[in-house]
Amino acid sequence: MATNDDVRTSADRDTGLRRGLDILACLAGAEAQRSGGLGVTRVAELLNQDKSQISRSLKVLAEYGMIERDARTRAFRLGWQLYAMAGLSGDRRLLSVAEPVLKDLLATIGESVYLAVVGGSNALTVLSYESSHAVQARSNDWPLHATAVGQVLLTSLTEADLRRRYSDKDFRFLDHKGPSATELLLARVGQVREQGYAIVVDEFEVGLSAVGAPIFDTDGKVLAAVGVSGPSFRFAPRVHEAAALARSAAAEVTHALRDLGAR
Numbered sequence: 001m002a003t004n005d006d007v008r009t010s011a012d013r014d015t016g017l018r019r020g021l022d023i024l025a026c027l028a029g030a031e032a033q034r035s036g037g038l039g040v041t042r043v044a045e046l047l048n049q050d051k052s053q054i055s056r057s058l059k060v061l062a063e064y065g066m067i068e069r070d071a072r073t074r075a076f077r078l079g080w081q082l083y084a085m086a087g088l089s090g091d092r093r094l095l096s097v098a099e100p101v102l103k104d105l106l107a108t109i110g111e112s113v114y115l116a117v118v119g120g121s122n123a124l125t126v127l128s129y130e131s132s133h134a135v136q137a138r139s140n141d142w143p144l145h146a147t148a149v150g151q152v153l154l155t156s157l158t159e160a161d162l163r164r165r166y167s168d169k170d171f172r173f174l175d176h177k178g179p180s181a182t183e184l185l186l187a188r189v190g191q192v193r194e195q196g197y198a199i200v201v202d203e204f205e206v207g208l209s210a211v212g213a214p215i216f217d218t219d220g221k222v223l224a225a226v227g228v229s230g231p232s233f234r235f236a237p238r239v240h241e242a243a244a245l246a247r248s249a250a251a252e253v254t255h256a257l258r259d260l261g262a263r
Helices: 004-027 030-035 040-047 051-063 080-086 092-109 148-154 159-166 179-195 232-262
Strands: 067-069 076-078 112-119 122-129 198-201 208-216 222-231
Touching: 004 040, 004 051, 004 067, 004 076, 040 051, 051 067, 092 112, 092 122, 092 222, 092 232, 112 148, 122 148, 148 179, 148 198, 148 208, 148 222, 159 179, 198 232, 208 232, 222 232
Parallel strands: none
Antiparallel strands: 067 076, 112 122, 112 222, 198 208, 208 222
């Protein structure tokens, strides 16, 4: 029988693990990337947690090589051990199959193209190729509900799953917040599921347009999404053309993965 001490130890481990993961996500964020790392105080501020606890967690992460500290600035950044592990993560077949398809798509459409998967609550870009235009959209990691590829990835969830994920979450969708935002998001995801692609024009970032289409695994579940994005002044008139091309590219990757699975 578990004792109270056992329960507390388990809870402490869970809290410590969550804190460590939050720190890694923080050091992977835009501010840390711009500044070359973050100090203990800033990490604590961003995570709204006790500085001494953050300091202890940073020390453990550094011991395992997941993060490192700049000797001059004393700022923490992601470590090489984490990058080495990342290189072994995910389905390597997906990346190898998608790479030539995305390059062909880039040559055809002339706008930034990318491959995204679910990364927690974000649409995580795992492969991308940028356009040669002086003004271009750069792929990034955004909340799932806020991007075309994210909305495609959300189609893998049932309505009940979506409600559990978003009903009690403080998020904004199409200038709505609270229950109305959840209902609008559910309607959008249903539309994306039915039509087989997503289109976003000036909805979450003024001046940015994007499309997304699903890649399916051998069981018919959404595995990843192909995305194309560009500045609205140039790309918005072409989003339907781009959506068709993204669907074709995604279908090509899907078929190639199924062929590999059948061997």
